[in-house]
Amino acid sequence: MNRYLLEIGVEELPARFVKTTLAQMEKYVSEKLNEKRIPFDEMKFYSTPRRLVLLIEGLPERQEDLEKEVKGPSKKIAFDEEGNPTKALEGFMKGQGVALEDISTKEHNNVEYIFANKIEKGRSVEEILKDSMPDMIKSISFPKSMKWGGKNLRFARPIRWLLSLFNDRVLEFNLEGIVAGNITRGHRFLGSSHIEIDNIDEYFTALKDNYVMVDRNERKEKIKYGCEKLAREKGGNLLFDEELLDEITNIVEYPTPMIGRIKEEYLDLPKEVLITPMKEHQRYFPVVDDKDRLLPYFITVRNGNEEYLDIVVKGNEKVLGARLEDAKFFYYEDIKQPLENxxxxxxxxxxxxxxxxxxxxxxxxxxxxxKIGSYLEVGEETKKNIERAGYLSKADLVTNMVGEFSELQGIMGREYAAESGENEITSLAIYEQYLPRFSNDELPTTTAGAILSIGDKLDTIAGIFAIGIQPTGSQDPYGLRRQALGIINIILDKKLNLSLEELVDFALYIYVEENGLAFDYYKVKDEILNFFDGRIKNMFIDMGIRYDVVEAILGTDIDDVFDLKLRADKLNLWLDKEGLSEVLSAFNRVKTLAEKAETDEVKRELLVEEEEIKLYETFNSVEEKVKDSLNCKEYDKALDYMVSLKGPIDQFFDNVMVMVEDEELKNNRLGLVKQISNTMLLICDLSKIMNK
Known part of the structure; x- marks a missing residue:
């Protein structure tokens, strides 16, 4: 079996582009090989800042042959009365390049037709790869791309070389003047700029000899192990950050971890004031002791070997020292006045x-x-904390520290509030207003923080929708999807019973009252509620709840997110019971017929048939039990009570004509069905459940 190696050599790629670029390459190549009927054993992808690499193992020499059956004229016009081919058949055979023995007849729509049986010979895999690779490279898209050297080609960074090998020979192609060959380049400063590769087996070894570790997983493990080892040698632990590790892995080709010192005087600053410049600006790992307190060390990674490492460490210490000196100055300037100022x-x-x-x-x-605090009937102390934290919530945004290090918003608010003598809950709530900041981030721990976070996020969502610049497609400049998910996560985590409709009303009323903002109130309100429904739907499905279950609970008038989740979980389990198919069919009939009812009023004296009387009486005995179960949030028990109506419902539909000419009788029977449907909708809409 054969192997193919492609290396795209580029100027240094931004670290954040690497993962999505490799994913696009994998998708394109997988689909292309499948489309071209080319089997393979394995596909591998590698990357460094200066190269994107594709390796395909187990390729055949040629693509698989394709057997084709082409429909021609009907048999009736393909042969004359003596059974000889007509001109129509001869023309068809000539066009398809087949002889008489290559055709057959088949019936299609009750008519016999001629079919040509053809075998399309597979092309050389080398030819197909040669044609496909330029298109694959051109297909890759980036958040930002560029042109260079008068080319029409766009890429994240200029492509400087292409290496293309099929086993031990060059698979040459021309990409707008960049000719693929067997030459690669080593480390920019430590390796050769002209490395000839004669076969795929020597590629990885040759690059490692030139200070390039092509396998990002190998680089990642070396970085992690080396950094942890250096931290342990100083009696500390690495303050690990997976995202930072990934970023560093994608910006070095030959990693060498190294450790530097921080002046002790800086350790008097709040922990985050040191960590943020280290991680966000310098890409350094902090070192902490067993109690998670910062030690006077940082660990970083050099893109190179250990030569002159002491000089490099001193340079990094100097750069970080300047950053921390600025932070120290900002901090002490900021605390000269209380946060409320x-x-x-x-x-x-x-x-x-x-x-x-x-x-x-x-x-x-x-x-x-x-308003949210009052709605939830929180205690007086919590109300005071919410009011105070709300007033101070954005104050740190105009401090020197946050002006320089925007990542510290909320964090410095917490620190400065505590420094100003605010109580612990108020200080913490200022920080927690921004939580969660991203997927799987921490959630507010305090009630005041949770409510303030919901209020902050909901205010932004309501305002942006009111002025008509809500998210469209992939565009979401204000991060409203993330903020809506944050609200939902907080509600679920804190088990808060909140009506989304009332929350949105609160937020929109304030815009009208405080800002005098003019907008179509009910239209905007509906848009926001639909927006939340979309987020709830996706989140619940990601949690493993069946799609139709989500549709069933959202098909009700309930807009309490925590309650919706309870219902979804109960219904998800309840549907595992046997014999539900007939139950669902019965309630589908109820829901469909109920839509024709103008009222749910039922007059007992108009019930004349035995089956409708029985259904009415059974339903009356069940209805209160259902409502009691709902009050106790025992949704599965409420469903069981509704299921007990199946027999009377079936007998009713089998023996009673609902749509009779007598209007009073008809409306009375529709009213009964409507009552049952309305009660069902207090739990969920069973008509949305797929009948399996």
Missing amino acids: YVEDLKDIVFQEKLGTLYDKTMRVQKLAG
């Missing part, structure tokens, strides 16, 4: 042109969070 400065910063300043947002969030 910064609130007025928010009037000078625009949150959004049509939605006012950050001060306006602060006042809205404070009021909205207060």
Whole structure:
């Protein structure tokens, strides 16, 4: 079997582009090989900042032959009365390149037709790869791309070389003047810029000899092991960060971990003030002791070997020292006045042109969070904490520290609030307003923080929808999807019983009252609620809840997210019972007929048939039990009670004519069906469940 290796040599790629680029390459090549009927054993992808590599193992020499059957004229016109081919058949055979023995007849739509049986010989795999690789490279898209050297080709960074080998020979192709060959390049400073590769087996060894580790997983393990070893040697632990590790892995070709010192005086600063410049700006790992306290060390990774490592360490210490000196200056300048003194400065910063300043947002969030607190009937102490944290929530945005290190928003608010003498809950709530910041991030631990976070996020969602710039397609500049998911996650985590409709009403009313914002109130409200429904649907499905179950619970008037989740979980399990097919059919009939009812009023004296009387009486005995179960949130028990109606429902439909000419009788029977349907919808909409 054969192997194929492609290396795309580029100027240094941004680390964040690597993962998505390799995914696009894999998708394109997999689909192309499948389309071209080319089997393979394995496909591998490698990367460094200067190269993207594809290796395909177990390729055949040629693609598989394709047997084709081409439909021709009907048999009736293909042969004359004596059974000889007509001109129509001869023309068809000539066009398909087949002889008389290569044709057959088949019936199609009750008519016999001529079919040509052809075998399309497979092409050389080398030829197909040669044609496909340029198209694959051109197909890759990036968040930002560029042109260079007068080429029409766009790529994240200029392509400097292409290596293309099929076993031990060059598979040459021309990509707008860049000719694929067997030459690669080593490390930019330590390796050769002209390495000739005669066969695929020597590729990885030749690059390692030139200070390039092509396998990113190998680099990642070397970085992690080396950094942890250095931390242990100083009696500490690496403050590990998977995202930072991935980033460093994608910006070095030959990693060498190294450790530097931090001046002890900087350790008096809040922990995050040191960690943020280290991780976000310098890509350094902090070192902590067993109690998670910072030690005076940092660990970073050099893109090279250990030569002159002491000089490199000193250079990094100098750069970090300058950063931390700035942070120290900002911190002590900021705490010269209490945090509340910064609130007025928010009037000078625009949150959004049509939605006012950050001060306006602060006042809205404070009021909205207060309304939510009252709705949840929180205690007086919590109300005070919410009000105070709401007032101070954005104050740190105008401090020197957050102005320089924006990643510290909320964190510095917490620190400065504590420094200003605010209580612990208020200080923590200021930080927690931003949680969760990303998928799987921590959630607020305090009630005040959770409510403030919901208020902050909901204010943004309501305002952006009100001015008509809500998310469309992949565009979501204000991160509204993330913020909606954050609200839902907080509600579920804190088990909060909140009506989404009332929450949205609170937020929109404040915009009208405080900002005098003009918009189509009910249209915007519906758009926001639909937006939340979409997020709930996706989240519940990701949690393993059946799609039709999600549709069933969202098909009700319930808009309490925590309650919806309870119902979904119960219904998801309840549907595992046997014999539900007939039950679902019965309730589908109920729901369909109920839609024709104008009212759910039922007059007992108009019930004349034995079956409708029995259904009415059985339903009356069940209805209260269902409602009691709902009050106790025993949704599975409520469903069991509704299922007990199946027999009477079936007998009713089998023996009673609902749509009779007598209007009073008809409406009375429809009213009974409507009552049953309405009660079912208090639990979920069973008509949405797939009947399996």
